[in-house]
Amino acid sequence: MADPDALASLSAAVARDRRARPPGGRQGEAHATAEAAGRHERVRTISGDTGRRGRAVAVEAGEAGSEDLGRIALDNAPPWLASALFHLAVMILLGLWMISFQARERIELRVDPVFAEQIGEQLEFASPLTATDETRVEEPLWTPDELPLVLDPLAAPPELADRLIEGTTPVDVAVPQIGLALSGREEGRRQVLLAAHGGTETTEAAVRRGLEWLARNQQRNGSWSLTGPYRDGGMDENRPAATAMALLAFQGAGHTHQRGDFRDNVARGWQWLLRQQDEDGCFFSEGQMSHRFYTQALAAIALCELYAMTGDADYREPAQKSIDYLVRTHAPEGGWKYLPGVSSDLSVTGWVVMALQSARMGGLEVPSDTFRRVEQFLDALAVRDGTRYPYEIGHQYTLAMTAEGMLCRQYLGWPRDDPRLLDAAEWFLEPDHRITFEPERGEYGRDVYYWYYATQVLHHMQGDPWRRWNAVMRQVLPEHQITEGREAGSWDPAHPQNAQWEDIWGRFGGRLYVTCLSIYMLEVYYRHLPLYSDIYR
Numbered sequence: 221m222a223d224p225d226a227l228a229s230l231s232a233a234v235a236r237d238r239r240a241r242p243p244g245g246r247q248g249e250a251h252a253t254a255e256a257a258g259r260h261e262r263v264r265t266i267s268g269d270t271g272r273r274g275r276a277v278a279v280e281a282g283e284a285g286s287e288d289l290g291r292i293a294l295d296n297a298p299p300w301l302a303s304a305l306f307h308l309a310v311m312i313l314l315g316l317w318m319i320s321f322q323a324r325e326r327i328e329l330r331v332d333p334v335f336a337e338q339i340g341e342q343l344e345f346a347s348p349l350t351a352t353d354e355t356r357v358e359e360p361l362w363t364p365d366e367l368p369l370v371l372d373p374l375a376a377p378p379e380l381a382d383r384l385i386e387g388t389t390p391v392d393v394a395v396p397q398i399g400l401a402l403s404g405r406e407e408g409r410r411q412v413l414l415a416a417h418g419g420t421e422t423t424e425a426a427v428r429r430g431l432e433w434l435a436r437n438q439q440r441n442g443s444w445s446l447t448g449p450y451r452d453g454g455m456d457e458n459r460p461a462a463t464a465m466a467l468l469a470f471q472g473a474g475h476t477h478q479r480g481d482f483r484d485n486v487a488r489g490w491q492w493l494l495r496q497q498d499e500d501g502c503f504f505s506e507g508q509m510s511h512r513f514y515t516q517a518l519a520a521i522a523l524c525e526l527y528a529m530t531g532d533a534d535y536r537e538p539a540q541k542s543i544d545y546l547v548r549t550h551a552p553e554g555g556w557k558y559l560p561g562v563s564s565d566l567s568v569t570g571w572v573v574m575a576l577q578s579a580r581m582g583g584l585e586v587p588s589d590t591f592r593r594v595e596q597f598l599d600a601l602a603v604r605d606g607t608r609y610p611y612e613i614g615h616q617y618t619l620a621m622t623a624e625g626m627l628c629r630q631y632l633g634w635p636r637d638d639p640r641l642l643d644a645a646e647w648f649l650e651p652d653h654r655i656t657f658e659p660e661r662g663e664y665g666r667d668v669y670y671w672y673y674a675t676q677v678l679h680h681m682q683g684d685p686w687r688r689w690n691a692v693m694r695q696v697l698p699e700h701q702i703t704e705g706r707e708a709g710s711w712d713p714a715h716p717q718n719a720q721w722e723d724i725w726g727r728f729g730g731r732l733y734v735t736c737l738s739i740y741m742l743e744v745y746y747r748h749l750p751l752y753s754d755i756y757r
Contacts, residue, residue, distance in 0.1 A: 410474060410746040417679070418690045419745035426698040427473055430739040433709030434466045435485050437732070442488035446730055450706070452713050454730030458507030460496045463489050464518035465736040471522065472743040476530050490526070493519060494538055501541030510558045516546060517556075517571035521578045528582035536584070543579045546572055547590055553613075554597025564597055565612045570624035570673070577631050595632055598625060606640040607647075619653060623673035630680050636752040641677075645685045648674045654692045657700045666723045668711075672737045679744045680751040697738055710735040 414424060437450055444462040447453035467489050470482050477487035496505050496519075503519040504512040520542035527535040551557065555564025556572045573594060576586050601613055602625070608617035609625030626644050634641055647653065655671050671693075678689040702710050713726025713734045726734050740747065 413746040417745040418687065418694065420694060422698050423694050423742045426701050427739055427742045429701060429709035430735055431470060431473065431482060433707065433735065434469060435482055438485055438488065442492035444732060446732055450710065450731050452731045454733060455728050456508050458511050458515060460493060460503045460505055461507065461511060461515040461518055462732055463493045464522045465732065467522045468518070469736050469739040471525050471529065472740060472747045476526060478530055497538055497541065501545035503542065512558060513556045513568045514571060516542065517575045520546060520575035524575065524578035524582050524584060528578065539579065539582065540584050543576065543584055543586060546575060547587060550590060550593060554593040566601060566609055566621050566625055567611060569594065569597065570628055573628045573631060591632060594628065598628060601625065607643040619648070620667055620670035620673065623648065623670055623677055626677045627673055630677065630751055636681055645678060645681060648678065649685060649688050654689065655696050657696065668723050668734050668737045669725055672741055675741045675744050682750050682752065693741060697742060711738045
């Protein structure tokens, strides 16, 4: 007797054959029936000891094709196998879809900028490494591991007396040895001074972005330009002046041709700038006639600082030549202006005084009489009992010239508690005279030149005057630095929403000029140690 399961398989095969074959009338049906019957004759039931559980269908391989074998095997497969195959296919497809989705997905973390303080508030902690405020979001300042041990971060470097040449220090003009000031630029010590004098991670990040912008805009020959390739360049080209300004920014943060992340930029810049110095020691080679001594003073400051910072003998002779040129061209009034030995104004003279002081940092020769004559010029220039200064004798005094004049007075020996100096400091600290980028708040407009000199004067004074000024400066300057696009890291010479609110000298000096002076201000915490610090005693 035939197995019921085999008969069921036979019936299913007949049904499939009918569906698969084209319609052929009765003849076709007869053929299909005969073929199915023949297939039935070839099916045998194989039973073993397993009884009902051991049924199987055997097909004679010699008489059935591979297509029939596959069809019959599929027909006789248990239902769970088909279900398993279906679910396996679904799982594979889901897995491939999830992988594709995750590959396309991007997670973007956006953090709104949070400054280290609010305007008018002062953070008070001894070191950035000991701060415990867990709500701050700035990156910590880490000191490199390879630095030599500094037992006292605020201690003076070795005594410089042996390096000074006789006759370089005035006999009766008390000029502080500001060579000690450059020690604050060293790694390790810089971080300590940053915290001690009110700097933050925010100000340091702004300095870094500014230096990166300068590095991106260095010319292939190593120079920098006042006119481009950036937007809002100056009116006139003067590559020696622009290069000196950029180098001062790098050196102010401790980068030299020997050390620092930007040492290659500094080295290339100096290779180009030294080639511009003529036999007389002058660096002026292009630009307006009025640029001559601005260019010379800027290059001399940078060159003397580099020599003082590194002691590299290759820079001593060009540095001394640059100072000798300034001494030879000293005007009868006691200052400098546009032409050698002709007339004097405070704007040019202030930069030259900084160059002369930078020379003394490196132990270069500066005649005592040069400082005495500068003092005489300042005495003739001062008005309102010595508390205000104009550009030239007989002109109206201004904030910028008063700040520049007071910095000269500090370097020439005025004490911190001099009433004239204190009076000027209070003038700088009036609300309308502080740093601002808002047109409705500034009485005299944007003047980064004034801000730069006032920042130095008040930093040297320390105490309450410096805290009040710095509370605004360290907040406002980073807030208005460009953070996106091609000019990221620079400062706009004009207000981005108000073209009329441009820096008073921004059109002449351009973006590089405004950016460099802004960087100098944010480096003030360690660029020069305060003149009235105990280390000078």
